[in-house]
Amino acid sequence: xxxxxxxxxxxxxxxxxxxxxxxxxxxxxxxxxxxxxxxxxxxxxxxxxxxxxxxxxxxxxxxxxxxxxxxxxxxxxxxxxxxxxxxxxxxxxxxxxxxxxxxxxxxxxxxxxxxxxxxxxxxxxxxxxxxxxxxxxxxxxxxxxxxxxxxxxxxxxxxxxxxxxxxxxxxxxxxxxxxxxxxxxxxxxxxxxxxxxxxxxxxxxxxxxxxxxxxxxxxxxxxxxxxxxxxxxxxxxxxxxxxxxxxxxxxxxxxxxxxxxxxxxxxxxxxxxxxxxxxxxxxxxxxxxxxxxxxxxxxxxxxxxxxxxxxxxxxxxxxxxxxxxxxxxxxxxxxxxxxxxxxxxxxxxxxxxxxxxxxxxxxxxxxxxxxxxxxxxxxxxxxxxxxxxxxxxxxxxxxxxxxxxxxxxxxxxxxxxxxxxxxxxxxxxxxxxxxxxxxxxxxxxxxxxxxxxxxxxxxxxxxxxxxxxxxxxxxxxxxxxx
Amino acid sequence: xxxxxxxxxxxxxxxxxxxxxxxxxxxxxxxxxxxxxxxxxxxxxxxxxxxxxxxxxxxxxxxxxxxxxxxxxxxxxxxxxxxxxxxxxxxxxxxxxxxxxxxxxxxxxxxxxxxxxxxxxxxxxxxxxxxxxxxxxxxxxxxxxxxxxxxxxxxxxxxxxxxxxxxxxxxxxxxxxxxxxxxxxxxxxxxxxxxxxxxxxxxxxxxxxxxxxxxxxxxxxxxxxxxxxxxxxxxxxxxxxxxxxxxxxxxxxxxxxxxxxxxxxxxxxxxxxxxxxxxxxxxxxxxxxxxxxxxxxxxxxxxxxxxxxxxxxxxxxxxxxxxxxxxxxxxxxxxxxxxxxxxxxxxxxxxxxxxxxxxxxxxxxxxxxxxxxxxxxxxxxxxxxxxxxxxxxxxxxxxxxxxxxxxxxxxxxxxxxxxxxxxxxxxxxxxxxxxxxxxxxxxxxxxxxxxxxxxxxxxxxxxxxxxxxxxxxxxxxxxxxx
Numbered sequence: 006x007x008x009x010x011x012x013x014x015x016x017x018x019x020x021x022x023x024x025x026x027x028x029x030x031x032x033x034x035x036x037x038x039x040x041x042x043x044x045x046x047x048x049x050x051x052x053x054x055x056x057x058x059x060x061x062x063x064x065x066x067x068x069x070x071x072x073x074x075x076x077x078x079x080x081x082x083x084x085x086x087x088x089x090x091x092x093x094x095x096x097x098x099x100x101x102x103x104x105x106x107x108x109x110x111x112x113x114x115x116x117x118x119x120x121x122x123x124x125x126x127x128x129x130x131x132x133x134x135x136x137x138x139x140x141x142x143x144x145x146x147x148x149x150x151x152x153x154x155x156x157x158x159x160x161x162x163x164x165x166x167x168x169x170x171x172x173x174x175x176x177x178x179x180x181x182x183x184x185x186x187x188x189x190x191x192x193x194x195x196x197x198x199x200x201x202x203x204x205x206x207x208x209x210x211x212x213x214x215x216x217x218x219x220x221x222x223x224x225x226x227x228x229x230x231x232x233x234x235x236x237x238x239x240x241x242x243x244x245x246x247x248x249x250x251x252x253x254x255x256x257x258x259x260x261x262x263x264x265x266x267x268x269x270x271x272x273x274x275x276x277x278x279x280x281x282x283x284x285x286x287x288x289x290x291x292x293x294x295x296x297x298x299x300x301x302x303x304x305x306x307x308x309x310x311x312x313x314x315x316x317x318x319x320x321x322x323x324x325x326x327x328x329x330x331x332x333x334x335x336x337x338x339x340x341x342x343x344x345x346x347x348x349x350x351x352x353x354x355x356x357x358x359x360x361x362x363x364x365x366x367x368x369x370x371x372x373x374x375x376x377x378x379x380x381x382x383x384x385x386x387x388x389x390x391x392x393x394x395x396x397x398x399x400x401x402x403x404x405x406x407x408x409x410x411x412x413x414x415x416x417x418x419x420x421x422x423x424x425x426x427x428x429x430x431x432x433x434x435x436x437x438x439x440x441x442x443x444x445x446x447x448x449x450x451x452x453x454x455x456x457x458x459x460x461x462x463x464x465x466x467x468x469x470x471x472x473x474x475x476x477x478x479x480x481x482x483x484x485x486x487x
Numbered sequence: 488x489x490x491x492x493x494x495x496x497x498x499x500x501x502x503x504x505x506x507x508x509x510x511x512x513x514x515x516x517x518x519x520x521x522x523x524x525x526x527x528x529x530x531x532x533x534x535x536x537x538x539x540x541x542x543x544x545x546x547x548x549x550x551x552x553x554x555x556x557x558x559x560x561x562x563x564x565x566x567x568x569x570x571x572x573x574x575x576x577x578x579x580x581x582x583x584x585x586x587x588x589x590x591x592x593x594x595x596x597x598x599x600x601x602x603x604x605x606x607x608x609x610x611x612x613x614x615x616x617x618x619x620x621x622x623x624x625x626x627x628x629x630x631x632x633x634x635x636x637x638x639x640x641x642x643x644x645x646x647x648x649x650x651x652x653x654x655x656x657x658x659x660x661x662x663x664x665x666x667x668x669x670x671x672x673x674x675x676x677x678x679x680x681x682x683x684x685x686x687x688x689x690x691x692x693x694x695x696x697x698x699x700x701x702x703x704x705x706x707x708x709x710x711x712x713x714x715x716x717x718x719x720x721x722x723x724x725x726x727x728x729x730x731x732x733x734x735x736x737x738x739x740x741x742x743x744x745x746x747x748x749x750x751x752x753x754x755x756x757x758x759x760x761x762x763x764x765x766x767x768x769x770x771x772x773x774x775x776x777x778x779x780x781x782x783x784x785x786x787x788x789x790x791x792x793x794x795x796x797x798x799x800x801x802x803x804x805x806x807x808x809x810x811x812x813x814x815x816x817x818x819x820x821x822x823x824x825x826x827x828x829x830x831x832x833x834x835x836x837x838x839x840x841x842x843x844x845x846x847x848x849x850x851x852x853x854x855x856x857x858x859x860x861x862x863x864x865x866x867x868x869x870x871x872x873x874x875x876x877x878x879x880x881x882x883x884x885x886x887x888x889x890x891x892x893x894x895x896x897x898x899x900x901x902x903x904x905x906x907x908x909x910x911x912x913x914x915x916x917x918x919x920x921x922x923x924x925x926x927x928x929x930x931x932x933x934x935x936x937x938x939x940x941x942x943x944x945x946x947x948x949x950x951x952x953x954x955x956x957x958x959x960x961x962x963x964x965x966x967x968x969x
Contacts, residue, residue: 047529047791050552051823052922052923052925053922054922070533071533142945250752253922257923258922296928305923307792307926309792309793310789310791403535438736440533440535440536440735440736440740441533441535441787
């Protein structure tokens with residue numbers, strides 16, 4: 006008996022040592038924040054909207070200057086949760102009212118990865134991966150879903166428009182977005198409508214819940230994975246009263262400053278809880294800003310030197326701020342190595358010792374050696390971009406290669422980004438050098454025709470993967486019967 | 488007698504102490520380098536053309552993120568040398584072949600300021616303030632003029648074009664730009680034609696002469712003022728053989744990298760000479776890059792987040808990289824306070840104890856208290872921009888106010904910047920908020936009409952100054968008899 010007690014004691018000790026080894030992970034995902042919106046990326050005071058907390062995080066971690074995402078909220082979030090190109094999960098289009106796409110039960114998410122390793126897991130804030138039960142965070146590996154914006158913030162604008170259209174209140178109320186909270190059994194309960202009024206309060210509530218969770222988990226000495234889905238700076242730019250008029254750059258600037266402050270609250274909670282040294286913090290945006298979309302008074306997002314915005318497939322839609330901090334493990338620095346949002350799934354799996362699924366293609370690559378400095382550069386030098394399930398752009402090294410042409414604006418300021426035009430090309434791809442020509446104004450196909458070979462190779466590899474693992478049917482909103 | 492000797496000894500000592508007090512000043516002026524061309528401003532590796540030397544200088548000094556110039560080589564250089572708006576010196580237009588504008592003998596230059604305080608003075612490289620004798624650097628306060636590009640680098644392209652036009656060799660040779668060297672009496676001697684071949688060598692020669700001068704002056708223990716007028720990255724982008732193919736961004740990237748290397752040679756010379764602690768280094772560009780001008784193969788300059796290019800009056804033409812280092816006196820930092828190229832004349836005068844002219848308007852403001860931290864922010868919050876002698880833009884705080892409209896490109900890629908269109912406005916100025924809208928796409932006159940008051944006040948003050956001090960006749964190339 007004594008010996009058995011000793012064994013149990015040793016096992017408990019080892020278990021606790023093991024727990025100690027495993028870092029906590031906090032992911033903060035901003036919504037529609039552009040490359041030109043954050044101080045560490047050349048904005049801040051220069052744009053009349055300082056971001057000292059995010060800048061501080063950037064200076065303490067690895068700041069990516071070539072961090073690429075998918076061109077929209079849902080696709081990018083699907084890529085982050087699954088490590089896969091969004092069309093593989095049928096999520097290559099942004100979920101909007103009435104579209105049937107939703108995260109499938111069969112997908113393996115970050116939540117499930119961490120759960121498999123015994124982490125406590127929590128999802129706070131915006132989800133946007135489908136509202137059907139199989140898609141709920143609580144059915145996808147997260148212990149809880151708090152201040153749950155299961156849809157997106159666009160919906161806060163619909164009530165007014167539906168009322169003016171004369172629709173009946175019952176219909177309006179039924180389609181009004183909600184704030185959801187999970188119960189012990191993982192069921193979701195709508196605790197309030199997500200109104201324009203509450204839009205001013207949601208970011209503060211997300212921060213409060215995240216801060217409390219960090220404190221509780223630190224006390225419980227249980228390793229945790231916390232996912233914070235911020236709602237800023239998605240339109241409408243309605244902020245908490247103390248941030249109204251805080252920036253020199255209008256309501257959008259105020260929203261950036263509230264986002265920075267809320268980020269600071271979470272970072273402070275990690276410090277206060279005494280777990281800073283053993284906590285990985287990943288702060289990223291989901292896609293480029295939307296300077297021409299949303300209500301006019303909410304505009305102001307900026308993609309810095311790059312052309313394009315969320316919804317098209319130009320660099321401005323795809324290159325966003327991103328940084329990761331892990332004291333003592335990831336040396337503070339900036340790197341221009343290519344990293345994509347798909348990479349965090351296999352990278353975090355490696356770090357926490359989880360297995361990634363072997364029965365499906367995983368498009369992300371494990372960047373842990375690059376992050377921790379065992380390897381100087383990223384393992385990635387390419388990325389395919391989709392809208393729906395269609396290939397609309399390929400990145401290979403410094404080249405952007407397009408089988409389609411995105412036409413921004415063309416004189417109509419409400420027709421850009423996701424609301425922009427797309428034209429068929431004559432039959433040959435366009436090739437831009439994003440280093441030489443950040444605004445993608447000079448098609449270099451004539452001198453860089455050789456780039457078509459790696460472009461076709463990348464597409465060929467992807468298409469071959471579909472033979473064994475076909476994509477689910479994609480949701481299309483502008484093409485039918487084809 | 489003994490007492491007299493002692494007095495002389497004391498005077499010599501005091502003189503030497505005085506010399507010790509006065510810092511050496513090295514100004515490096517880059518040519519057509521854009522806000523988006525330098526690593527410290529978000530370029531570097533991100534654009535495939537690292538600039539480690541300039542970035543290092545930026546990190547050791549005060550880096551300006553809102554440094555404004557005039558919209559062209561000649562106007563900006565006139566403003567830098569005189570501290571005055573360029574039309575006051577009749578230099579509001581770029582000097583090109585056959586234009587009569589030239590720096591007048593009556594102007595007081597930086598060279599004369601430093602000379603008045605007993606400095607040794609040297610001008611190396613590009614001048615572009617007129618080739619008539621009264622305008623020579625050696626007639627404007629500089630002891631010598633070395634590797635003298637008295638005109639500009641455009642001229643290297645003319646021979647080929649003139650030959651193909653069938654002009655006689657005598658005429659071509661007569662109008663070919665030269666490299667000039669001054670003699671002991673200050674006369675200039677053309678030592679070689681400035682050919683396309685020599686264009687590859689000129690930057691290295693400028694660096695060599697600057698490096699030698701620094702070494703000699705340090706040995707002589709004589710305070711000096713060295714002005715280095717780089718020729719990069721003005722087109723054509725032809726670099727020294729060791730820089731060909733060095734960047735990932737074509738010939739323009741190679742030229743940026745050579746400029747960075749040459750800058751490093753000058754900085755190294757200051758260190759090697761042991762005078763780093765007592766030497767002020769100012770590194771600035773003269774105006775925005777020219778992404779659509781110059782031979783196609785030389786293009787690649789980039790004005791970062793800002794629209795516009797050299798020759799128009801948009802922010803991309805006017806906001807450029809700029810930094811100043813003075814160890815122990817100017818704390819390393821970045822500042823978004825507004826500084827203009829006119830300010831260095833009174834600021835450097837203050838630092839070296841020189842008087843600035845009282846018989847004419849000086850538009851620059853003394854920024855020494857701001858630079859050295861005695862005052863938190865700049866003393867400047869406005870700037871008027873001219874082309875010829877016409878007011879084409881006014882900057883007040885974060886607002887850009889235009890009495891004219893500059894139309895970039897309008898579908899024709901060879902019609903932008905100085906080669907672009909200008910349109911008359913209906914009768915009301917356009918107002919852009921450069922913080923909120925760095926690309927100047929949203930005219931905010933409707934909501935910011937109140938900004939017209941400070942705009943008119945600034946213009947009124949300028950116009951009143953003309954009553955007492957009328958401008959010389961401006962050179963106009965597109966308007967006559969008016």
